Amino acid sequence: MSDDELANILEQINPKDFTWSFWFTLPLYPYSKRRTLRQEIIKDTIWTFDQMQGIFYVIVPIRMTVVKLDEGGLFVYAPVAPTPECIRLVNELVAEHGDVKYIILPTISGLEHKVFVGPFARCFPHAQVFVAPNQWSFPLNLPLSWLGLPPKRTYILPADSSQTPFADQFDYAILDTIDLGSGKFAEVAFLHKRSHTLLVTDSIISVPENPPAIIQLDPYALLFHAKDQAADIVVDNQANRRKGWHRITLFALYFRPSALEVPSWGGVLRDAFTAPEKSYKAYFGLFPFKWRHDWQRSFDALQGNGRLFVAPILQTLILNRAPRETINWANKVASWDFRWIIPCHFDAPIKAEPQQFRQAFSFLEKQPAVSPGLPEEDFKLLREIDAGLYKSGIVPQAQEKV
Incomplete structure (x- = not known):
């Protein structure tokens, strides 16, 4: 569109x-x-x-x-x-x-x-x-x-x-x-x-390369996640909308991909004081995200030129x-x-x-014909959540692959 x-x-x-x-x-x-x-x-x-x-x-x-x-x-x-x-x-x-x-x-x-x-x-x-x-x-x-x-x-x-x-x-x-x-x-x-x-x-x-049309009707979320630090003022253009969409996708599907580092709250609070936008809409300047320089590789591996896959x-x-x-x-x-x-x-x-x-479901097989191709390092947090839920007795143990 x-x-x-x-x-x-x-x-x-x-x-x-x-x-x-x-x-x-x-x-x-x-x-x-x-x-x-x-x-x-x-x-x-x-x-x-x-x-x-x-x-x-x-x-x-x-x-x-x-x-x-x-x-x-x-x-x-x-x-x-x-x-x-x-x-x-x-x-x-x-x-x-x-x-x-x-x-x-x-x-x-x-x-x-x-x-x-x-x-x-x-x-x-x-x-x-x-x-x-x-x-x-x-x-x-x-x-x-x-x-x-x-x-x-x-x-x-x-x-x-x-x-x-x-x-x-x-x-x-x-x-x-x-x-x-x-x-x-x-x-x-x-x-x-x-x-x-x-x-x-x-x-x-x-996952599409570009943000879906419904998301672009109000690009604020895209531009928020296109920031690299709290002090950034992001220009509304297609490149930044795409950058924000790629990061949103990684958040949505991995919670915390390997390319994302979580800074200390002390640093986050200090940066919030110097943020140009401190409104409620901007979470009062809080921006607790720090992306590695090679974060784009995680999205490219996930998106895979639009291939079908099961969400992580x-x-x-x-x-x-x-x-x-x-x-x-x-x-x-x-x-x-x-x-x-x-x-x-x-x-x-x-x-x-x-x-x-x-x-797309070959990840459930011991010897899949084709590897799903998602980087294992991006599953780290999800694996930790899975282990924690099982240890706490909230979920049953995962079964062996077929």
Whole structure:
């Protein structure tokens, strides 16, 4: 998307259109203000709706996908915040292609997806809601109706995908519930047969070289992370936006990559006094980051020219608890005929073949055909977190590779 197109979008938006009043249920940046960008992926067939969210300006896209049904009507995968702007954009499709018929919650653990399903469903009172099996909540395991899902039209996705009213157009594969001790993880991948498009939630991603359009609508976070020190005044240009995006990606996927050094708090506080911006928005001048001169190498290795991979957090803390189940699920998905993948985060759509999807899970195999290629040194903090959680009895021990 060009700068002129982004400027045009900004001019047409009423700030009230992207207000999300229930932001406190999941208090993530940008809190009560969430913009939505709609993109047509396949003409008159598939659209994505991107919003953004994060912590401490570490922001990434969160995405809903809408598919036109053959008989008319719409299929919604992983709803986002139903702001007035978002619902208006959906209703534009409704006016042309028919009402929302099905709403899918494809995960059981991702609060950033679950929290929007009930409010979104209330905007479309005739839609049936289908959710991944074995839903749970913390600290109390509450009924789905108590979580805001409409009780009279909410259904559990059956193990057999042929038993759903959309079986002629979609197949799906459920990654069996992975026990994480204090919680669970599961995901449901959907195949839209006619367009040869795979819809996934968190399991697979591809990182774009440039910041996504939704992130560039408000570049403050990009420029904040483009700083090298608290005293920097960063010029708003594409080079600095790209620099900030690369660092945000490393934060989001590794927490603390090897290229990042954490300075002493004494030094951070001293630097804050000389920072040119000391507002609340700028965290009062606090900038507790120090990047090594070769930090770009970590991003380049992670991004890998846009290749498919499993997020390091999932590799280290979740999927390694059930390698056999995950490989079986990946094999089933890879048996489908798809040419495009639309994840709920980072880049989309991704042009990819089934073998590329399957290859991304080779980190779970003792002798993978191809190495995933992510630098082991960048996993250091995640390995320490994993060991600490296991030692504390919070999560079960990781299983051996298959």
